[in-house]
Amino acid sequence: MPELPEVEVVRRGLDRWVSGRVVAAAEVLHPRAVRRHVAGAVDFTDRLRGVRVAPARRRGKYLWLPLGEDLALLAHLGMSGQLLVQPGGTPDEKHLRVRVTFDDVARGELRFVDQRTFGGLSLHAVGRDGVPDVIGHIARDPLDPLFDEDAFHAALLRRRTTVKRALLDQSLISGVGNIYADEALWRTRLHYELPTAGLTRPRTAELVSHIREVMNAALAVGGTSFDSLYVNVNGESGYFDRSLDAYGREDQPCRRCGTPMRRRPWMNRSSYFCPRCQPPPG
Numbered sequence: 001m002p003e004l005p006e007v008e009v010v011r012r013g014l015d016r017w018v019s020g021r022v023v024a025a026a027e028v029l030h031p032r033a034v035r036r037h038v039a040g041a042v043d044f045t046d047r048l049r050g051v052r053v054a055p056a057r058r059r060g061k062y063l064w065l066p067l068g069e070d071l072a073l074l075a076h077l078g079m080s081g082q083l084l085v086q087p088g089g090t091p092d093e094k095h096l097r098v099r100v101t102f103d104d105v106a107r108g109e110l111r112f113v114d115q116r117t118f119g120g121l122s123l124h125a126v127g128r129d130g131v132p133d134v135i136g137h138i139a140r141d142p143l144d145p146l147f148d149e150d151a152f153h154a155a156l157l158r159r160r161t162t163v164k165r166a167l168l169d170q171s172l173i174s175g176v177g178n179i180y181a182d183e184a185l186w187r188t189r190l191h192y193e194l195p196t197a198g199l200t201r202p203r204t205a206e207l208v209s210h211i212r213e214v215m216n217a218a219l220a221v222g223g224t225s226f227d228s229l230y231v232n233v234n235g236e237s238g239y240f241d242r243s244l245d246a247y248g249r250e251d252q253p254c255r256r257c258g259t260p261m262r263r264r265p266w267m268n269r270s271s272y273f274c275p276r277c278q279p280p281p282g
Helices: 004-017 041-048 149-159 163-167 178-188 201-220
Strands: 023-028 057-059 062-066 071-076 081-086 096-102 109-114 120-125 262-266 269-273
Touching: 004 057, 004 062, 004 081, 004 201, 023 041, 041 120, 071 081, 109 120, 149 163, 149 201, 163 178, 178 201, 178 269
Parallel strands: none
Antiparallel strands: 023 096, 057 062, 062 071, 071 120, 081 109, 096 109, 262 269
8 A cells, every 4th residue: 555655746746737727527437436425426526526626735645635625535545546647538547437627628637547446536524724524533644844753752652552553553653554664663673563662752753763764765766666556647656665675675685784684474464674683572
């Protein structure tokens, strides 16, 4: 699933190609793509017609297009969702689910393509701070200027969990997924099963700093793409996977100490770590 850097790359593309435009029409080609819009596909298309799109926004892995003062088009990319801007008349993608056209047709149309149909689009009322009400519980992400490190550290101590579980808890810190959690933990030399109760305030600050570093590095090269399912709005893939230090490097030498990297099953995922640089707790 795309993490913060990948979603931010898409947000920037939408900001360039969609912001300020007026929707002429919307077409739902697969009902699952709007299943989170409880009023149904007809209501979805009717409410989009004629609205002006404001600059795209993001919180963590969640992306939305504000539509006036009290409405937002929320996009959930899921495992394979793509938001593409295509010239009118371009042949439809095999897994095209929703098409949005604009009154300035020469600048192209917005398409939601989703092979596995885990993602979707939906319209929601806007709540506090201009955030769609359905994601109001999502914490700020570490690239947000208002992210509160002291509050995050206090939450870690209260939660009494393990550090990687905490990093993937979007109510504590948003935008971090499996890939960037492993990368930040490797940089901080922390084992993924370390109890959060053992983190000092300076150690938490170091961890957050490394999360920011790895995310900014990924943003600089367009995010991480392991296959054709993640692309920017222009269809281009990111290539941060070439720079990963931990994730996906099982049996390859640690870039710090040369010890073979290990992979362990973890919460229906995998955790990658160096057994020497990141010794298990206890």
